[in-house]
Amino acid sequence: MVTGILLALLAGSLVSLQTVFNSKVNEKTGSWSTTTMVLFTGFIASFLISLLVEGKNTFSFQHMQPWYWVSGAIGVGVVFCLVQGMKLLGPTFAISIVLTSQLSFALLFDSMGWLGLEKIPFSWNQLLGVLVIVGGIVLFKFGGSKSNTAEKPRRALRSDS
Incomplete structure (x- = not known):
């Protein structure tokens, strides 16, 4: 593990x-x-x-379902x-959404046993875990100060000053 x-x-x-x-x-x-x-x-x-x-x-591809291609x-x-x-x-917000989407769909596929996966029983704790992550992303993106420092243009560092 x-x-x-x-x-x-x-x-x-x-x-x-x-x-x-x-x-x-x-x-x-x-x-x-x-x-x-x-x-x-x-x-x-x-x-x-x-x-x-x-x-x-x-090059051994026997016993593979055609849709896996x-x-x-x-x-x-x-x-x-x-x-x-x-x-x-931006990188952090985009990756946060991607990972949350990935986790949500993995939970759906596991719970339904789709695409040949072993069916894993759904639990409300799993859904709650995903919702906590979504809440964290919302807090990350929209919480805190009113001025978003990521939106401000960055100055290039100059080595000659």
């Missing part, structure tokens, strides 16, 4: 890091170019690592929407 928690924490930090990088790439090029670059470099990296780790089993297309939507969300909302 500890390993799973550590891997989940690492995944969360990597998603946030990737989102910042994607945003910076998007500043120099368009959203579709960013999405293409991100997914292409991800393909190259995962393909090479798969060959090193799994060898010829990389759309996963890559879903990834296009993920990257594109993240890049646009970051541009419109």
Whole structure:
């Protein structure tokens, strides 16, 4: 269980890091170019690592449901929407909403046993947990002072002054 928690924490930090990088790439090029670059470099990296780790089993796709093949297309939507969300909302607010949506849909899929998942009984505590997170996002975004420092333009630091 500890390993799973550590891997989940690492995944969360990597998603946030990737989102910042994607945003910076998007500043120099368009959203579709960013999405293409991100997914292409991800393909190259995962393909090479798969060959090193799994060898010829990389190409073993027996007993896979046909609809699982759309996963890559879903990834296009993920990257594109993240890049646009970051541009419109800023990194912290966008990621907060993404993670809350992810948690909510995971709860729905688990509770219903959809897409071949083992059905896990729904509990009101789980829903309450999601609502607490939503409340935290609302408090984060709209609570506090009236002047939002994130909206103010940032001055570039000058090394010659």
